[in-house]
Amino acid sequence: MQECHIAVDDLACRRGDQLLFSDLSLVLSPGEALHVSGPNGIGKSSLIRILGGLLRPVAGTVKRKGAAGLLDEHPALDPAIPLGSALAFWQRIDGGCDNALARLGLSGLLDVPVGYLSTGQKKRAALARLFGQNAPIWLLDEPLNGLDSDAVALTESLTAEHCRAGGICIIASHQPFTMAGLRHLELAGFAP
Amino acid sequence: MTRQLWALMRRDLARLMIGGQRGGSVLPILFFLAVAMLFPFAVGPDALLLARTGGGVIWVAALLAAILPLDRLIAPDIEMGFFDQWALRGISEEWVIAVRFLAHWLSFGPPLMLAALPAAALLGLESETLRLVELGLLAGTPGLAALGVIIAAITAGLKGGAALSGLLVIPLAVPLLIFGAGSLSTGGDSGIALTAACSLVLIAIAPFAGGAAVRATRDG
Numbered sequence: 152m153q154e155c156h157i158a159v160d161d162l163a164c165r166r167g168d169q170l171l172f173s174d175l176s177l178v179l180s181p182g183e184a185l186h187v188s189g190p191n192g193i194g195k196s197s198l199i200r201i202l203g204g205l206l207r208p209v210a211g212t213v214k215r216k217g218a219a220g221l222l223d224e225h226p227a228l229d230p231a232i233p234l235g236s237a238l239a240f241w242q243r244i245d246g247g248c249d250n251a252l253a254r255l256g257l258s259g260l261l262d263v264p265v266g267y268l269s270t271g272q273k274k275r276a277a278l279a280r281l282f283g284q285n286a287p288i289w290l291l292d293e294p295l296n297g298l299d300s301d302a303v304a305l306t307e308s309l310t311a312e313h314c315r316a317g318g319i320c321i322i323a324s325h326q327p328f329t330m331a332g333l334r335h336l337e338l339a340g341f342a343p
Numbered sequence: 344m345t346r347q348l349w350a351l352m353r354r355d356l357a358r359l360m361i362g363g364q365r366g367g368s369v370l371p372i373l374f375f376l377a378v379a380m381l382f383p384f385a386v387g388p389d390a391l392l393l394a395r396t397g398g399g400v401i402w403v404a405a406l407l408a409a410i411l412p413l414d415r416l417i418a419p420d421i422e423m424g425f426f427d428q429w430a431l432r433g434i435s436e437e438w439v440i441a442v443r444f445l446a447h448w449l450s451f452g453p454p455l456m457l458a459a460l461p462a463a464a465l466l467g468l469e470s471e472t473l474r475l476v477e478l479g480l481l482a483g484t485p486g487l488a489a490l491g492v493i494i495a496a497i498t499a500g501l502k503g504g505a506a507l508s509g510l511l512v513i514p515l516a517v518p519l520l521i522f523g524a525g526s527l528s529t530g531g532d533s534g535i536a537l538t539a540a541c542s543l544v545l546i547a548i549a550p551f552a553g554g555a556a557v558r559a560t561r562d563g
Binding site: 200203204205206207218219220221223224225226227228229230232240241243244245246280284286 | 346347349350351353354357358422423424425427428429430431432433434561562
C-alpha cells in the first residue's frame, strides 16, 4: 500500500453564513481509523469533503499524503448502463484493480442496469468502486446508510482489513461503527 | 493520464453519439430537420424566396438545435458525483471539460452537416449556397459546441438551468451566426474564416471557463 498520512491543523468550516466547527486538529497515521460522529448538519460531510480537497476550509490547513477515495451518497455509476460496464469504466480510470465483487455479493448483478439496483445494492457497488481505486485513504460518508446487517458487517470487516494493510479510514456516521482500535471524534465538541 | 482521458472519451462518446444511451444526439438532429421542413410550409412554396433565405434558416435551426442537449451535458455528472470522483483522482475539471467538448462536437457537428444535405434539398438551395453552408457549419459547429459546454457548466448547479441555458447561448452565439450566415450573402470565404476565428476563441476558453464553473458548484 502507498504511504499515507493526514495532518489537520486548526481547521474551521463554514456553510453559507453559519460557522459549523472550528479549531479542529487531528493527525492520522497508517493503520488508524477515525469515527466522526455528531447530529445532522454538524458538518461531518463537509469535514470529509475538506479532507478530500473538494471543499476549501475557511481557516486552517490540511496536509494529506496519499490518494483519497470517497464513498458518499452518490455512487458515481451511470444509471442507464449495466453494473458491469459502469464498474469497468472506473477500472479503466484506476488501472484495473480487484473490485472484491464476489465478497460484496455483486457477481450476479453485473448485467443489471445500475438504475434498477436497490439502495443497498448501489451502496455495495460504490464500495466495489472504492475498493478498486486502491487508494490508501478511505473517506466514508455515512457508509452504512441503506445496508442490511450482513452488508454492515462486511463493510466493517473491509474497513478493518484496509487499516490492517496500512491504510487510513475516516468514517463520518451518526450510526455506531464497530471496529477494533477505532478512534472517535465528537464533532459537536468543536461547534461554536 | 492518457489512459484516463481515453476512458473518459470512450464514456462520453458512448453517452452522446447517435445510437448511444438515451438516443444520444438524435433529438437535436431531428429537431434541426423539423425546422427545415416547417419553414417552406410557413412561407409558402416560392422557390426563389426559399433559395434566398434557406441558408439563413439552416443556420438558425443549427443554433436552436445546439441548445437542446445542454441540460444533459454536464449537470447529471455533477449530481451523480462523477466530478468529485475525478477530482479525487487528480483528473482536473479542465481536462474533463476539454474531452467533453470534443465528444459533444463529434456527436453533434458531423451529423448536423450530414442533416444539412436533406435540409438543403427541402429548401431548394443552390449547390454553391450548400457549399458555403457546409463550410460554415464546419467552421461554426465547434464554436457552438464549445459555447454549449461552457453554458451547460455554468447553469449546471441552478434550478431551471435548462431554460436559462437557452437564453444564455443565443446572445453569445450571435457572432457565429452573423459571420456564418453572413458568408452566404457576401459569397466570400472571409465570413467563414471569421466564423472559424470565433470558434477557436470559444474552444480556447471552454475548458477553463467550464472547469471553473464546475468547481464553483461545490462551494454552496
